[in-house]
Amino acid sequence: MSHMSKNKTKLIARVRRLRGQLEAIERALEADEPCGAILNQVASVRGAVTGLTAELIEDHIRNHVADPDTDDDPERARGAADLIEVMRTYLK
Template identity: 75%
Template sequence: MTHTIRNKPKLLARVRRLKGQIEAIERSLEADVPCGELLNLVASVRGAVTGLTAEMIEDHIREHVSNPDKDEDAARAKGAAELIEVIRMYLK
């Protein structure tokens, strides 16, 4: 079972929240909301997409490259853990 199937409910919930945020931007544009408020909404969507991206990349590494918690090759486990940490920091 792949990580997208195993985590499907959680991933779908995040996507549905994103959909709601996008719809809020659309409603705000239609209602002529001030640009500062729109920028805040857009920034929220960007943060949510970045969080989803980071989660999916980390899960991909753990599932298809190396799971640092389970890999018996210490060097590969360390490299995977370092890569995951860099991705978390980069996509923060």
């Protein structure tokens, strides 16, 4: 079973929250709300998608490439740990 299947409910809820943010932007556009407010809503959707992407990438590394905590090859485990660390710095 893939990590996404295991976390399906949590991930679907998160994607729905993102859809909700986009629906709010659509309503704001319809209501001619001030641009500054809409700009900030779009920028925060980007932040939320960036966060989701970062989490999915880390889960993917652990579940489908190498898990630093359980891999029986110490060099691969070390490589995966370094990769996860740099991704966190990078995708902050």
